[in-house]
Amino acid sequence: MVHQLSLVSSIPHSKYLQTISSLQAITGISTPTEISTYSLITQPNLIFKPKFEPGKINQIEQYFMKCTTTWIDDEGRNLDISKPILNDSKDIIVQKLFSSDNTTNTNDNERVWTLQISDIPIAGKNQQCSQQTIFESTLVHTHIGVDSEIKNKEEVVKQETNDNKSDVMEIDEDEINKQYQNLNSTEAKIRQDSFLIYLSDLGYEVINQYWIKGKKFFIMDDIIIEIYKIFVRDDSYTGDEIKLKLLDESNTFQIKSYINIKNSTDIEQINNGIKKLINLQNLIKSLFLLEVPDRMFMDSRIKSNI
Structure with missing residues (x-):
């Protein structure tokens, strides 16, 4: 479990090289860490629908779960996000993870998965950054199609x-x-040996998926800045493989700056983390504006009316 403090922003594609160069100068990191991930969004197979009665409070919450692994195929390794991705550009074709192809290649099918459930961020009008508790578990799974x-x-x-x-x-x-x-x-x-079967046995079903490609900077020891684009499946493609398209076709980059605190009750560390994010916000305000995200968009609870 971690208590995550975060601020978010976005930049147009035209400002990407300037932003990367500026962060390289600020952090002293000439080669930022690559981000290349594939995520599944899952929900419980059985949705709890409580019977509402006067004076009775429902204490049971269910959450969507995110399962993330590394995007390791050729597109994941070689995709250059510094170039704009246009409708008439080369198709982004990725491998199907859950297929029976190459089932004998253990190295390709052994994946490290991070399973994550997150609570809704703390409410309050005077929040200087988003504060959210995240529960994670990591497993190594050898997938066979x-x-x-x-x-x-x-x-x-x-x-x-x-x-x-x-x-x-x-x-x-x-x-x-x-x-x-x-x-x-x-x-x-x-x-x-199927990861989908594992999720089913765990009581979850896949409802969506997405791919992320970007770069990551580490600043002030414990602040992480991620700049990335999000890709989703292009359902209009009729081939045997999966064609990707941008979630935001304007080529906008998403930015997230965050600090992970080990204990949500460590008030001193939380206050220090907030101060560091505010200092970063002031330091780079001429580059892009870091803001507090809308907490309702980060609510992963499953509503009882689903």
């Missing part, structure tokens, strides 16, 4: 199970288990 045939078999079992639930009051659990055991041992192994 799931064949469409196996997916279809699993869908059939799920559908039959749902049909049974609608027809009778009690479910024969032994019969359902037998249906799953009909998959041969190889298929079972593939199912167990």
Whole structure:
């Protein structure tokens, strides 16, 4: 768990080289760290819908979970974001992570995933920066693609199970288990090694995905500044692979400046962190304006009306 203090901004593409050069001069870092990540947004399979009653307070909260790993294919390594990405420029084609291609290449399929759930930032009219508690867990997963045939078999079992639930009051659990055991041992192994199956077993389903490419600077020991563009899947593309497009087609760069505090009750460290962010805000105000993000846009709680 970390308590994150943050400020955000954005710049047009035309100011990117100037911004990078200025940050290199301020930080003394000639080669900033590359950011190249792939993220899944997931939600619980079963959404809790409380029955609202007078005088009863709902204390149960559910959250979207973000799962992030490194974007390591050729596009992730070689994409140059210093050049504007236009509609008539070369297509950005990425590999499908969850496929059965190259399943024997363990090095390509072994991924470090960061699973993250974040609370809504602290409220208050006089907040000088966003303050948000973030819970993270990291795991190493060796992914093996799931064949469409196996997916279809699993869908059939799920559908039959749902049909049974609608027809009778009690479910024969032994019969359902037998249906799953009909998959041969190889298929079972593939199912167990799929990250999507892991998420399903954890009780989550994928609802969205995005890719980030950018650069990261470290300043004043513990302040991190990230400058990046966000890419999403282009659903109009009909090929076997995935074509990406910019989330913001104006080529705008997003900027996030933040400090991670280990303990949300360490008031002294939080106050020092806020002062450092304010000092940074004043130092680079002629370059770009760092602002407090709208806390409601950072609310990852799942509403009961979904």
